[in-house]
Protein backbone atom coordinates (compact mmCIF):
# COMPACT_ATOMS: atom_id res chain seq x y z
CA UNK A 398 0.00 0.00 0.00
CA UNK A 399 2.88 2.31 0.84
CA UNK A 400 4.39 1.62 -2.58
CA UNK A 401 1.05 2.26 -4.30
CA UNK A 402 0.54 5.66 -2.67
CA UNK A 403 4.16 6.77 -3.15
CA UNK A 404 4.01 5.99 -6.87
CA UNK A 405 0.58 7.63 -7.13
CA UNK A 406 1.79 10.84 -5.48
CA UNK A 407 4.95 10.91 -7.59
CA UNK A 408 3.00 10.38 -10.82
CA UNK A 409 0.46 13.07 -9.93
CA UNK A 410 3.18 15.57 -9.05
CA UNK A 411 5.11 14.69 -12.20
CA UNK A 412 1.99 15.07 -14.36
CA UNK A 413 1.01 18.40 -12.78
CA UNK A 414 4.58 19.68 -13.05
CA UNK A 415 4.68 18.96 -16.77
CA UNK A 416 1.19 20.43 -17.24
CA UNK A 417 2.42 23.79 -15.99
CA UNK A 418 5.72 23.41 -17.83
CA UNK A 419 7.89 22.77 -14.79
CA UNK A 420 9.51 19.38 -15.06
CA UNK A 421 11.65 18.94 -11.96
CA UNK A 422 13.10 16.43 -9.56
CA UNK A 423 10.63 17.44 -6.79
CA UNK A 424 8.32 14.39 -7.28
CA UNK A 425 11.36 12.13 -6.86
CA UNK A 426 12.46 14.01 -3.76
CA UNK A 427 9.03 13.61 -2.17
CA UNK A 428 8.82 9.93 -3.16
CA UNK A 429 12.22 9.12 -1.64
CA UNK A 430 11.19 10.96 1.53
CA UNK A 431 7.98 8.93 1.81
CA UNK A 432 9.64 5.62 0.95
CA UNK A 433 13.46 5.82 0.87
CA UNK A 434 14.07 2.44 -0.79
CA UNK A 435 11.06 2.47 -3.13
CA UNK A 436 13.31 1.99 -6.17
CA UNK A 437 14.29 -1.45 -4.88
CA UNK A 438 10.57 -2.38 -5.00
CA UNK A 439 10.12 -1.42 -8.66
CA UNK A 440 10.22 -4.11 -11.34
CA UNK A 441 12.67 -2.64 -13.83
CA UNK A 442 13.13 -3.83 -17.44
CA UNK A 443 15.75 -6.41 -18.41
CA UNK A 444 18.04 -3.71 -19.72
CA UNK A 445 18.97 -0.61 -17.74
CA UNK A 446 21.77 1.37 -19.38
CA UNK A 447 23.47 4.07 -17.30
CA UNK A 448 25.80 6.64 -18.87
CA UNK A 449 28.19 8.72 -16.80
CA UNK A 450 31.47 10.61 -17.22
CA UNK A 451 32.57 14.23 -17.50
CA UNK A 452 31.53 14.99 -21.08
CA UNK A 453 29.19 13.47 -23.66
CA UNK A 454 26.53 11.97 -21.32
CA UNK A 455 23.51 13.78 -22.75
CA UNK A 456 24.51 13.22 -26.37
CA UNK A 457 25.28 9.53 -25.82
CA UNK A 458 21.98 8.90 -24.00
CA UNK A 459 20.06 10.69 -26.77
CA UNK A 460 21.71 8.61 -29.50
CA UNK A 461 21.23 5.29 -27.67
CA UNK A 462 17.57 6.17 -27.14
CA UNK A 463 17.16 7.16 -30.80
CA UNK A 464 18.62 3.89 -32.12
CA UNK A 465 16.70 1.61 -29.76
CA UNK A 466 13.44 3.43 -30.46
CA UNK A 467 14.01 3.11 -34.21
CA UNK A 468 14.21 -0.63 -33.65
CA UNK A 469 10.82 -0.63 -32.00
CA UNK A 470 11.93 -0.76 -28.37
CA UNK A 471 9.91 1.19 -25.84
CA UNK A 472 12.71 3.30 -24.37
CA UNK A 473 12.39 5.71 -21.47
CA UNK A 474 15.27 8.01 -20.61
CA UNK A 475 15.92 11.02 -18.43
CA UNK A 476 17.08 14.42 -19.54
CA UNK A 477 20.10 16.44 -18.57
CA UNK A 478 19.21 18.31 -15.39
CA UNK A 479 17.38 15.33 -13.91
CA UNK A 480 20.45 13.13 -13.69
CA UNK A 481 20.82 13.07 -9.88
CA UNK A 482 19.08 10.63 -7.53
CA UNK A 483 15.85 12.65 -7.10
CA UNK A 484 15.48 13.31 -10.82
CA UNK A 485 16.09 9.68 -11.71
CA UNK A 486 13.58 8.52 -9.07
CA UNK A 487 11.02 10.88 -10.58
CA UNK A 488 11.55 9.50 -14.09
CA UNK A 489 11.35 5.87 -12.98
CA UNK A 490 8.33 6.18 -10.68
CA UNK A 491 6.33 8.34 -13.07
CA UNK A 492 6.76 5.64 -15.71
CA UNK A 493 5.61 2.81 -13.44
CA UNK A 494 2.23 1.18 -13.01
CA UNK A 495 0.78 1.74 -9.54
CA UNK A 496 1.80 -1.84 -8.81
CA UNK A 497 5.44 -0.91 -9.39
CA UNK A 498 6.10 -2.36 -12.85
CA UNK A 499 8.20 -0.19 -15.15
CA UNK A 500 6.40 0.41 -18.43
CA UNK A 501 9.33 0.53 -20.87
CA UNK A 502 11.46 -2.21 -22.49
CA UNK A 503 14.70 -0.34 -21.83
CA UNK A 504 15.63 2.36 -19.32
CA UNK A 505 18.49 4.65 -20.38
CA UNK A 506 19.81 6.94 -17.65
CA UNK A 507 22.16 9.86 -17.81
CA UNK A 508 23.77 9.75 -14.38
CA UNK A 509 25.63 12.53 -12.63
CA UNK A 510 29.08 11.16 -11.89
CA UNK A 511 29.14 12.30 -8.26
CA UNK A 512 25.54 11.21 -7.51
CA UNK A 513 25.73 7.79 -9.16
CA UNK A 514 26.61 6.09 -5.86
CA UNK A 515 23.41 7.48 -4.32
CA UNK A 516 21.33 6.69 -7.38
CA UNK A 517 22.44 3.04 -7.47
CA UNK A 518 21.94 2.29 -3.79
CA UNK A 519 18.56 0.64 -4.39
CA UNK A 520 18.76 -0.62 -7.96
CA UNK A 521 21.51 -1.49 -10.43
CA UNK A 522 22.08 -0.77 -14.08
CA UNK A 523 22.68 -3.85 -16.23
CA UNK A 524 25.08 -1.85 -18.45
CA UNK A 525 27.19 1.05 -17.31
CA UNK A 526 28.89 3.32 -19.85
CA UNK A 527 31.70 5.61 -18.65
CA UNK A 528 32.68 8.12 -21.34
CA UNK A 529 35.70 10.01 -19.97
CA UNK A 530 37.01 11.86 -16.91
CA UNK A 531 38.23 15.43 -17.25
CA UNK A 532 38.71 18.51 -15.14
CA UNK A 533 35.13 19.62 -14.69
CA UNK A 534 33.34 21.92 -12.22
CA UNK A 535 36.22 22.25 -9.80
CA UNK A 536 33.97 24.00 -7.26
CA UNK A 537 31.65 21.00 -7.06
CA UNK A 538 33.70 18.03 -8.22
CA UNK A 539 37.28 18.71 -7.19
CA UNK A 540 39.78 16.75 -9.28
CA UNK A 541 39.08 13.92 -11.75
CA UNK A 542 40.62 11.45 -9.28
CA UNK A 543 37.88 12.31 -6.78
CA UNK A 544 35.24 11.74 -9.43
CA UNK A 545 36.90 8.42 -10.29
CA UNK A 546 36.55 7.34 -6.65
CA UNK A 547 32.88 8.41 -6.59
CA UNK A 548 32.05 6.47 -9.77
CA UNK A 549 33.96 3.39 -8.57
CA UNK A 550 31.80 3.25 -5.45
CA UNK A 551 28.68 3.30 -7.65
CA UNK A 552 29.57 0.33 -9.87
CA UNK A 553 27.51 -2.77 -9.01
CA UNK A 554 29.20 -6.17 -8.95
CA UNK A 555 27.32 -7.83 -11.74
CA UNK A 556 26.75 -5.13 -14.36
CA UNK A 557 28.56 -4.96 -17.70
CA UNK A 558 30.93 -2.01 -17.90
CA UNK A 559 31.29 -0.24 -21.25
CA UNK A 560 34.53 1.72 -20.99
CA UNK A 561 36.60 4.15 -23.00
CA UNK A 562 39.93 2.32 -23.30
CA UNK A 563 41.66 5.52 -24.43
CA UNK A 564 41.19 7.19 -21.02
CA UNK A 565 43.85 5.93 -18.58
CA UNK A 566 41.86 6.95 -15.51
CA UNK A 567 38.68 5.16 -16.57
CA UNK A 568 40.64 2.07 -17.61
CA UNK A 569 41.33 1.33 -13.95
CA UNK A 570 37.68 0.36 -13.46
CA UNK A 571 38.27 -3.03 -15.05
CA UNK A 572 40.53 -4.33 -12.29
CA UNK A 573 39.39 -7.79 -11.21
CA UNK A 574 36.39 -7.69 -13.57
CA UNK A 575 35.62 -9.80 -16.60
CA UNK A 576 32.42 -8.26 -17.92
CA UNK A 577 33.89 -5.20 -19.61
CA UNK A 578 33.26 -4.02 -23.16
CA UNK A 579 36.01 -1.69 -24.40
CA UNK A 580 35.80 1.01 -27.04
CA UNK A 581 38.53 3.24 -28.44
CA UNK A 582 40.10 4.81 -31.48
CA UNK A 583 43.18 3.78 -33.47
CA UNK A 584 45.83 6.33 -34.37
CA UNK A 585 44.52 8.91 -36.86
CA UNK A 586 46.03 11.71 -38.96
CA UNK A 587 45.11 14.24 -36.25
CA UNK A 588 46.69 12.21 -33.43
CA UNK A 589 49.85 13.68 -31.91
CA UNK A 590 52.96 12.21 -30.28
CA UNK A 591 53.15 14.59 -27.34
CA UNK A 592 50.77 16.49 -25.12
CA UNK A 593 49.88 19.78 -26.81
CA UNK A 594 47.27 21.11 -24.39
CA UNK A 595 47.85 23.68 -21.63
CA UNK A 596 48.11 21.03 -18.89
CA UNK A 597 48.65 17.27 -18.78
CA UNK A 598 46.37 15.22 -16.55
CA UNK A 599 47.77 12.04 -18.11
CA UNK A 600 51.42 12.66 -17.30
CA UNK A 601 51.49 10.07 -14.51
CA UNK A 602 50.09 6.58 -14.24
CA UNK A 603 46.87 6.67 -12.19
CA UNK A 604 47.69 3.25 -10.70
CA UNK A 605 51.32 3.56 -9.54
CA UNK A 606 52.04 7.28 -10.14
CA UNK A 607 55.09 6.58 -12.35
CA UNK A 608 55.52 8.65 -15.49
CA UNK A 609 53.17 7.45 -18.22
CA UNK A 610 54.28 6.99 -21.80
CA UNK A 611 52.13 7.44 -24.88
CA UNK A 612 52.31 5.96 -28.37
CA UNK A 613 49.92 8.72 -29.50
CA UNK A 614 47.28 11.03 -28.13
CA UNK A 615 44.05 12.06 -29.86
CA UNK A 616 43.73 15.02 -27.49
CA UNK A 617 44.75 15.79 -23.89
CA UNK A 618 45.28 12.47 -22.06
CA UNK A 619 43.11 10.44 -24.44
CA UNK A 620 45.13 8.02 -26.57
CA UNK A 621 47.35 4.94 -26.37
CA UNK A 622 49.32 4.91 -23.11
CA UNK A 623 51.43 2.46 -21.17
CA UNK A 624 53.23 2.41 -17.85
CA UNK A 625 56.59 0.64 -17.77
CA UNK A 626 56.44 0.39 -14.01
CA UNK A 627 53.12 -1.39 -13.30
CA UNK A 628 51.95 -2.44 -16.76
CA UNK A 629 48.80 -0.30 -16.83
CA UNK A 630 48.10 0.22 -20.52
CA UNK A 631 45.38 0.78 -23.10
CA UNK A 632 43.23 -2.34 -23.27
CA UNK A 633 42.49 -3.97 -26.66
CA UNK A 634 39.14 -2.71 -27.92
CA UNK A 635 36.10 -4.58 -29.13
CA UNK A 636 34.61 -1.49 -30.77
CA UNK A 637 37.21 0.57 -32.55
CA UNK A 638 37.18 3.65 -34.73
CA UNK A 639 39.63 2.34 -37.31
CA UNK A 640 39.52 5.46 -39.46
CA UNK A 641 38.23 8.98 -38.88
CA UNK A 642 38.16 11.72 -41.52
CA UNK A 643 36.97 14.80 -39.65
CA UNK A 644 37.28 17.09 -42.68
CA UNK A 645 34.78 15.09 -44.70
CA UNK A 646 32.90 13.80 -41.66
CA UNK A 647 33.21 10.04 -42.16
CA UNK A 648 34.32 7.45 -39.62
CA UNK A 649 34.66 3.69 -39.87
CA UNK A 650 34.10 1.33 -36.95
CA UNK A 651 35.83 -2.08 -36.91
CA UNK A 652 37.03 -1.58 -40.50
CA UNK A 653 33.55 -2.20 -41.88
CA UNK A 654 30.83 0.16 -40.64
CA UNK A 655 30.88 3.66 -42.14
CA UNK A 656 29.10 6.49 -40.33
CA UNK A 657 28.72 10.04 -41.62
CA UNK A 658 28.87 12.79 -39.01
CA UNK A 659 26.43 15.68 -38.84
CA UNK A 660 28.87 17.33 -36.40
CA UNK A 661 32.48 16.84 -37.45
CA UNK A 662 34.22 16.73 -34.11
CA UNK A 663 36.41 14.15 -32.41
CA UNK A 664 34.21 14.37 -29.31
CA UNK A 665 31.15 13.47 -31.34
CA UNK A 666 33.09 10.47 -32.67
CA UNK A 667 33.61 9.19 -29.12
CA UNK A 668 29.93 9.68 -28.25
CA UNK A 669 28.91 7.74 -31.35
CA UNK A 670 31.39 5.00 -30.48
CA UNK A 671 30.06 4.69 -26.91
CA UNK A 672 26.53 4.56 -28.32
CA UNK A 673 27.60 1.91 -30.87
CA UNK A 674 29.06 -0.27 -28.11
CA UNK A 675 25.98 0.11 -25.87
CA UNK A 676 23.46 -0.61 -28.64
CA UNK A 677 25.46 -3.69 -29.65
CA UNK A 678 24.79 -5.02 -26.15
CA UNK A 679 21.08 -4.64 -26.93
CA UNK A 680 21.68 -7.04 -29.85
CA UNK A 681 21.12 -4.43 -32.54
CA UNK A 682 23.11 -5.45 -35.68
CA UNK A 683 26.12 -3.18 -36.31
CA UNK A 684 25.02 -2.26 -39.82
CA UNK A 685 21.66 -1.12 -38.41
CA UNK A 686 23.33 1.04 -35.75
CA UNK A 687 25.64 2.58 -38.37
CA UNK A 688 22.72 3.38 -40.70
CA UNK A 689 20.55 4.83 -37.93
CA UNK A 690 23.25 7.04 -36.43
CA UNK A 691 24.62 8.37 -39.73
CA UNK A 692 23.89 12.09 -40.17
CA UNK A 693 21.95 12.10 -36.89
CA UNK A 694 21.46 15.65 -35.66
CA UNK A 695 21.31 15.91 -31.87
CA UNK A 696 18.13 17.43 -30.49
CA UNK A 697 19.79 18.46 -27.25
CA UNK A 698 20.88 21.68 -28.93
CA UNK A 699 24.67 21.51 -28.78
CA UNK A 700 24.92 23.33 -32.11
CA UNK A 701 22.53 26.14 -33.05
CA UNK A 702 22.65 28.06 -36.33
CA UNK A 703 21.72 31.75 -36.20
CA UNK A 704 22.01 35.01 -38.10
CA UNK A 705 23.16 38.33 -36.68
CA UNK A 706 22.91 41.30 -39.05
CA UNK A 707 24.50 40.11 -42.30
CA UNK A 708 26.48 37.39 -40.56
CA UNK A 709 25.74 33.68 -40.49
CA UNK A 710 26.57 32.27 -37.08
CA UNK A 711 27.09 28.94 -35.35
CA UNK A 712 26.50 28.68 -31.62
CA UNK A 713 28.59 25.94 -30.00
CA UNK A 714 27.35 24.96 -26.55
CA UNK A 715 30.36 24.37 -24.36
CA UNK A 716 30.66 23.90 -20.62
CA UNK A 717 32.04 26.53 -18.30
CA UNK A 718 34.46 25.06 -15.75
CA UNK A 719 35.42 22.40 -18.29
CA UNK A 720 38.43 23.33 -20.42
CA UNK A 721 38.26 20.32 -22.74
CA UNK A 722 34.74 21.32 -23.71
CA UNK A 723 36.04 24.77 -24.71
CA UNK A 724 39.05 23.25 -26.49
CA UNK A 725 36.67 21.10 -28.54
CA UNK A 726 34.70 24.15 -29.69
CA UNK A 727 37.88 26.06 -30.54
CA UNK A 728 39.26 23.12 -32.53
CA UNK A 729 35.97 22.80 -34.40
CA UNK A 730 36.18 26.47 -35.43
CA UNK A 731 39.79 26.09 -36.60
CA UNK A 732 39.03 22.91 -38.54
CA UNK A 733 36.49 24.88 -40.61
CA UNK A 734 39.38 27.22 -41.58
CA UNK A 735 37.23 30.10 -42.86
CA UNK A 736 37.49 33.82 -42.02
CA UNK A 737 35.34 34.44 -38.96
CA UNK A 738 34.68 36.41 -35.81
CA UNK A 739 34.60 34.50 -32.51
CA UNK A 740 32.39 35.46 -29.57
CA UNK A 741 33.19 34.03 -26.14
CA UNK A 742 30.72 34.63 -23.31
CA UNK A 743 31.28 34.04 -19.61
CA UNK A 744 28.50 35.71 -17.65
CA UNK A 745 27.19 33.18 -15.10
CA UNK A 746 29.79 30.55 -14.39
CA UNK A 747 27.24 27.94 -13.28
CA UNK A 748 23.51 27.22 -13.49
CA UNK A 749 23.64 25.11 -10.37
CA UNK A 750 25.44 27.27 -7.88
CA UNK A 751 26.86 30.73 -7.39
CA UNK A 752 30.59 30.95 -7.99
CA UNK A 753 33.07 33.39 -9.41
CA UNK A 754 35.74 30.69 -9.68
CA UNK A 755 37.46 31.22 -13.04
CA UNK A 756 40.74 29.27 -12.71
CA UNK A 757 39.47 27.01 -15.55
CA UNK A 758 39.94 29.89 -18.01
CA UNK A 759 43.68 29.28 -17.58
CA UNK A 760 43.29 25.63 -18.63
CA UNK A 761 41.70 26.46 -22.01
CA UNK A 762 44.00 26.49 -25.02
CA UNK A 763 43.01 29.98 -26.24
CA UNK A 764 46.40 30.26 -27.96
CA UNK A 765 44.93 28.15 -30.77
CA UNK A 766 42.83 31.18 -31.77
CA UNK A 767 46.02 32.95 -32.83
CA UNK A 768 45.28 31.93 -36.41
CA UNK A 769 44.95 33.87 -39.67
CA UNK A 770 41.33 32.80 -40.19
CA UNK A 771 40.26 34.42 -36.91
CA UNK A 772 39.38 38.03 -37.80
CA UNK A 773 38.38 39.21 -34.35
CA UNK A 774 37.56 37.85 -30.89
CA UNK A 775 34.80 39.37 -28.78
CA UNK A 776 34.87 38.70 -25.02
CA UNK A 777 31.44 39.16 -23.48
CA UNK A 778 29.67 38.94 -20.12
CA UNK A 779 30.36 39.76 -16.49
CA UNK A 780 33.74 38.01 -16.74
CA UNK A 781 34.85 39.89 -19.90
CA UNK A 782 37.72 41.48 -18.00
CA UNK A 783 38.85 38.07 -16.68
CA UNK A 784 38.81 36.76 -20.25
CA UNK A 785 40.77 39.79 -21.40
CA UNK A 786 43.40 39.13 -18.74
CA UNK A 787 43.61 35.47 -19.79
CA UNK A 788 43.98 36.44 -23.47
CA UNK A 789 46.74 38.92 -22.57
CA UNK A 790 48.84 35.81 -21.80
CA UNK A 791 48.48 34.57 -25.38
CA UNK A 792 50.32 35.87 -28.43
CA UNK A 793 47.05 37.02 -30.02
CA UNK A 794 47.47 40.68 -31.10
CA UNK A 795 45.51 42.96 -28.70
CA UNK A 796 43.89 44.76 -31.65
CA UNK A 797 42.09 41.50 -32.46
CA UNK A 798 40.41 41.52 -29.02
CA UNK A 799 37.40 43.49 -27.73
CA UNK A 800 35.99 43.00 -24.23
CA UNK A 801 32.35 44.05 -23.73
CA UNK A 802 30.65 43.13 -20.43
CA UNK A 803 27.07 43.97 -21.50
CA UNK A 804 25.88 41.25 -23.86
CA UNK A 805 23.07 43.26 -25.49
CA UNK A 806 25.29 46.23 -26.38
CA UNK A 807 27.99 43.87 -27.60
CA UNK A 808 25.62 41.94 -29.87
CA UNK A 809 24.47 45.18 -31.55
CA UNK A 810 28.05 46.23 -32.12
CA UNK A 811 29.12 42.86 -33.51
CA UNK A 812 26.14 42.97 -35.92
CA UNK A 813 27.56 46.14 -37.46
CA UNK A 814 30.93 44.46 -38.20
CA UNK A 815 29.50 42.23 -40.94
CA UNK A 816 31.71 39.21 -40.48
CA UNK A 817 30.88 36.63 -43.13
CA UNK A 818 30.82 34.01 -40.38
CA UNK A 819 30.54 34.11 -36.60
CA UNK A 820 31.06 31.46 -33.96
CA UNK A 821 29.76 31.81 -30.42
CA UNK A 822 31.22 29.71 -27.63
CA UNK A 823 29.56 29.63 -24.21
CA UNK A 824 27.71 27.46 -21.69
CA UNK A 825 24.06 26.48 -21.12
CA UNK A 826 24.00 29.04 -18.33
CA UNK A 827 24.59 31.87 -20.81
CA UNK A 828 22.96 30.34 -23.89
CA UNK A 829 19.63 32.16 -23.82
CA UNK A 830 21.27 35.51 -23.04
CA UNK A 831 22.84 35.42 -26.50
CA UNK A 832 20.33 33.45 -28.58
CA UNK A 833 17.46 35.72 -27.47
CA UNK A 834 19.24 38.60 -29.22
CA UNK A 835 19.88 36.95 -32.60
CA UNK A 836 17.70 35.20 -35.18
CA UNK A 837 17.79 31.45 -34.58
CA UNK A 838 17.29 29.36 -37.72
Ligand SMILES: [Zn+2]
Nearest residue numbers: 602605624627
Ligand atom coordinates in the same frame (compact mmCIF):
# COMPACT_ATOMS: atom_id res chain seq x y z
ZN1 LIG B 1 51.80 2.40 -13.38
